[in-house]
Amino acid sequence: MVHFTCDHCGKELCPDGDERRFILKIETYPARDPNELTEEDLEDDHMEAVSQLLRDLDDDALELEKPRQSLRYDLCEECHHKFVHDPLGKEISHKLSFSKN
Ligand SMILES: [Zn+2]
Structure with missing residues (x-):
């Protein structure tokens, strides 16, 4: 049986289980506005x-x-949810910098 793990938290995502699996694709390349x-x-x-x-x-x-960089990740539902709400991890870094005070 093919099984996947979440690339973010490591949770196992078996196809018959309750966990839904999400594919995250990231593509980056230099802008060429000029x-x-x-x-x-x-x-x-x-x-x-x-x-x-x-x-x-x-x-x-x-x-x-x-x-050009093309990246692909498998995510569990929870990590997918976190990602779509904070794709660049800004909330996390804000919390860390605030906690120093
Ligand atoms: Zn996860």
């Missing part, structure tokens, strides 16, 4: 500039392959 097409680019009749911009975007897309 090269993004704006409406101005498209309104002006600068076809050469726009096509150059599109070529630049293609080049960037190739360069960005490496820094």
Whole structure:
């Protein structure tokens, strides 16, 4: 029987049990705002500039392959619930910094 454990708390998640299993996928990659097409680019009749911009975007897309990170986790229902309410763990770090006082 295939069984999973929660990647956050380690709880066992067997398919026949009461625990529901949640998949968490995280994808990160560098933003590329400076090269993004704006409406101005498209309104002006600068076809050469726009096509150059599109070529630049293609080049960037190739360069960005490496820094792209794709992560996948299995979570139990409780950890999933915590994650969707505080994806970046901000609440936890706030509590820790307050407890120092
Ligand atoms: Zn868990």
